Amino acid sequence: MRVLLLGGTAEGRALAEALHPGVDVISSLAGRVPDPALPVGSVRIGGFGGIHGLQSWLRQENIDAVVDATHPFAATMTAHAAEACSQAKIPHLVLARPAWDPGPAKVVPSDAEAAKAVENHCYKRVFLTTGRSGTKAFQRGDAWFLIRAVTQPDVDSLPRHHQLLLSRGPYRYDDEVAIMRDHRIDALVTKNSGGDMTRAKLDAAAALHIPVVMVQRPPLPEGVDKVDTVGEAAEWVARQRHN
Ligand code: NAP
Secondary structure: EEEEEEOOOOOHHHHHHHHHOOOOEEEEEOOOOOOOOOOOOEEEOOOHHHHHHHHHHHHHHOOEEEEEEEOOOHHHHHHHHHHHHHHHHEEEEEEEOOOOOOOEHHHHEOHHHHHHHHHHHHOOEEEEEOHHHOOHHHOOOOOOOEEEEEOOOOHOOOEEEEEEEEOOOOOOOHHHHHHHOOOOOOEEEOOOOOOOOOOOHHHHHHHHOOOOOEEEEOOOOOEEEEEHHHHHHHHHHHHHHHH
């Protein structure tokens, strides 16, 4: 049994660990991050070349099943995998960690709407944690942004007033409180990524009474099978072996 595991997340690494070495798993990373945390087992890096590229790759590699454990906001990869597997009739599962309860956060459907919310509320000092691809929507406007991202955003995508903080999670509550205090943050903008690695910022914002603008997740493609946990995904793979 040969499984393609679309990764780039802690859950992807944990699933590779759970399946290895009993199942022949190839983890796939997009290759966006220098020096990525590597899962155990075989790894390939880089895009497939769209839906058709992925279909050819699945055929060449004799893949029996695909688990998509990409980030909940990696919507293009998720759509491509769902379509390629549906066409090739390959069993396919999405492993997506549960979303955060937004609580009192203002929930918005996109980065653009988050930027509008910042302007409408006249926030002045914003902690922007939507990642390197999420800065473009905030280019206009007069607020100052503390931008946290894993890798440097494109220079022409940055807002006028900003400071960059290049770092990689997990983040601790005390550090998040210190960052928000030290930079006199008056609003937090985040994606609803879910999971424990980056949730401390929500607790810190709540403790400091800092309002939160939360970008909701893109919907999954219709009809896909989805589980929340690594254990459930490992069980699904085990069931495919016996089918
Ligand atoms: P995306 O917009 O959905 O994907 C764009 C393109 O990147 C895909 O069409 C595919 O290229 C390639 N790609 C994405 N994930 C891949 C993978 N695991 N293996 C091989 N190719 C992949 O995704 P993204 O937002 O750029 O995210 C890229 C990776 O970073 C994902 O693996 C994701 O789990 C991880 N990540 C994303 C976020 C986020 O907020 N988006 C946060 C943390 C980690 P082709 O069309 O050429 O196949």
